[in-house]
Amino acid sequence: MADQTLPPFASSGAPRVTPERILHRAARIEDALHEFRENRARKRGYHTTIIPYKGYGSTEWVRVLSRVLLTGDRKPRRRLPIIGRREEMVRGWRSFTAVPINEVEVIVTVGGIEHQVKADRGGVVDAVVPATLEPGWHTITLQAEDSEPVESSIFVIAPDARFGVVSDIDDTVMVTALPRPLLAAWNTFVLDEHARVPTPGMAVLLDRLATEHPGSPTIYLSTGAWNVAPTLSRFLSRNLYPAGPLLLTDWGPTHDRLFRSGREHKRDNLHRLAEEFPSMRWLLVGDDGQHDEEIYGEFEEQHPENVAAIAIRQLSPSEAVLAGGRSKAESMSDKSDALWVYAPDGSGLAKQLGAADIL
Numbered sequence: 421m422a423d424q425t426l427p428p429f430a431s432s433g434a435p436r437v438t439p440e441r442i443l444h445r446a447a448r449i450e451d452a453l454h455e456f457r458e459n460r461a462r463k464r465g466y467h468t469t470i471i472p473y474k475g476y477g478s479t480e481w482v483r484v485l486s487r488v489l490l491t492g493d494r495k496p497r498r499r500l501p502i503i504g505r506r507e508e509m510v511r512g513w514r515s516f517t518a519v520p521i522n523e524v525e526v527i528v529t530v531g532g533i534e535h536q537v538k539a540d541r542g543g544v545v546d547a548v549v550p551a552t553l554e555p556g557w558h559t560i561t562l563q564a565e566d567s568e569p570v571e572s573s574i575f576v577i578a579p580d581a582r583f584g585v586v587s588d589i590d591d592t593v594m595v596t597a598l599p600r601p602l603l604a605a606w607n608t609f610v611l612d613e614h615a616r617v618p619t620p621g622m623a624v625l626l627d628r629l630a631t632e633h634p635g636s637p638t639i640y641l642s643t644g645a646w647n648v649a650p651t652l653s654r655f656l657s658r659n660l661y662p663a664g665p666l667l668l669t670d671w672g673p674t675h676d677r678l679f680r681s682g683r684e685h686k687r688d689n690l691h692r693l694a695e696e697f698p699s700m701r702w703l704l705v706g707d708d709g710q711h712d713e714e715i716y717g718e719f720e721e722q723h724p725e726n727v728a729a730i731a732i733r734q735l736s737p738s739e740a741v742l743a744g745g746r747s748k749a750e751s752m753s754d755k756s757d758a759l760w761v762y763a764p765d766g767s768g769l770a771k772q773l774g775a776a777d778i779l
Contacts, residue, residue, distance in 0.1 A: 426481050426548055427696040457519045466490040468521065468565040472572030473649050474665040475560075476637060478696070479553060482574045484528050484537065485665065486545045487646055488564050490519040520544075521564070529561040530574075539564075542670040544646055555581075555635060557663075575637055575665065577697065583633045583728060584697075585626060585664075586690065587705040588712055589642040589652060592733055593622045593661060618659040619733065621766025625779075628770065629703065630662040632779055638664035641689055643682030646670055686715050694723045701728040703778065705769075708762075709735045720758045729759040729778055731769045 473485040520543030528535045530551040537547035545562075555578035563569045577584070590596045595617040630638055638661075644652065646668045653666065669685040693702065704719070704727065706712025713732060720727045761772035773779040 426550060427478075427692075464492070466492050466519065468524075468567040469518075470526070470562045470564055470567050470570045471650065472562055472570050473646075474653070474663065475572065475574045476639065476665045477548075477551065477553070477574055477576050479555065479576060479579060480550065481548050482530060482551045482553065482558075482560070482576070483665075484545060484547050484549060484560065484562070484572070484574070486526070486562055486570075486572060487649075488521045488524050488526060488539045488543045488545065488567075490521060524564050526562055526564040529563075530558075540670075542646070544670055555579075573663075575663075577637050577700075578635050581635055581637070581697075582699060582701060583703070584637040584639065584693075584700050585629055585662075585703045585705060586639050586641050586693065587626065588707060589640050589644065591619070591707045591709050591735060592705060592712075593619055593626070593640070594652075594655060595619055616655055618655075619766065621768075621770070622733070623659050623661045623766070625766035625770045625773075626662050626705075627660065628779055629773075638662040639667060639693070640664055641667045641686055643685055644668050683711055683715060686711075687718070690715070690719045691723075694719075694726045698726070701726055703728045703773075704730045705733070706731075707733040707735060717756060720756055724757060727758045729761065729773065729776065730756075731761050731763075731773065733766075733769065734762055734764045736764060 467490065469489050469491045471487045471489060473487070475483045475485045477483055521539065522541050522543060524539045524543070526537050526539060526545050528537055528547070528549055530549060531553060533551075535547075535549040537545055537549065539545045553574070553576045555576050558574045558576060559571050560574055561569050561571055587593060626638060630636060640652070640656070642652075649666050649668055652668075657663070667689050669682065690704075693700070704712075704716045706716060713730075716727075716730045716732075720730065759776050759778075761769055761776075763769045763772065770779055
């Protein structure tokens with residue numbers, strides 16, 4: 421493994437001495453709550469379960485994403501004698517009732533080689549391991565404690581790939597009006613996932629981009645919580661969006677602050693992609709209801725060589741009201757050397773991207 425190159429964000433596996441971090445009081449309270457719930461769940465006979473998420477990588481390394489939870493045995497669902505009933509009625513709140521296992525060891529098997537990684541305080545595994553894989557989709561195996569082995573998908577980006585898509589989710593590919601707290605809580609915790617509304621034309625746009633640029637990755641970058649990753653994955657698949665990794669975050673306090681920053685999460689992952697794939701140029705897709713214009717503009721200013729274009733979906737007046745207004749960023753196309761396109765739906769964005777020979 422020593423001759424394999426890991427990306428700048430990865431650890432080489434050598435021991436590293438770091439000063440012990442002093443946890444924020446809210447983080448200490450959260451850890452105590454997690455420990456109480458974990459002990460209680462184990463006494464009740466809950467078992468270790470790994471929720472796999474799609475990952476990505478190069479021909480020399482892969483980024484593995486998953487979450488380790490304690491879950492109870494699933495009870496058989498009562499079959500309702502209703503013609504045309506849905507097989508699953510999944511409310512968002514169910515995603516938040518499982519118990520995460522803090523800092524548990526996970527065995528990742530890639531290409532027949534085992535690697536040991538560790539979950540974070542919220543049970544989330546986000547680790548880079550060396551691997552020698554051909555471009556395209558691959559299957560890896562994950563196992564923790566006494567859990568059943570589970571398979572996860574990894575998209576390996578070819579060394580000669582030069583184009584990819586990074587897309588926001590909320591109000592970009594799915595209408596959620598997320599910034600409004602009450603409506604966000606309704607969409608997340610109550611609303612049946614089948615009732616979530618896809619943004620008109622966006623699935624066709626992203627699918628055409630994937631077809632026009634064979635082997636290009638589609639990465640979904642959102643401030644949503646890892647708890648809803650399975651729900652989002654089913655939504656994207658059901659509405660025919662291209663398959664791709666989800667880069668989400670974990671709600672709650674960090675080691676040094678009360679709340680996590682959604683903006684920093686997006687900035688950090690964009691910069692990470694620029695360092696991992698310095699030759700890639702990304703089409704950044706977002707909306708004008710949050711901070712996408714500001715974040716994408718900053719990224720283009722710092723990494724102009726990594727931006728192919730920026731596509732912003734314009735919210736309707738009613739969506740803008742629900743979203744708490746529009747972005748205050750104005751005339752970004754006049755301040756940037758990159759191509760900026762604006763339209764209320766995927767069709768309008770596709771026409772402009774086509775005129776620029778990107779689609």
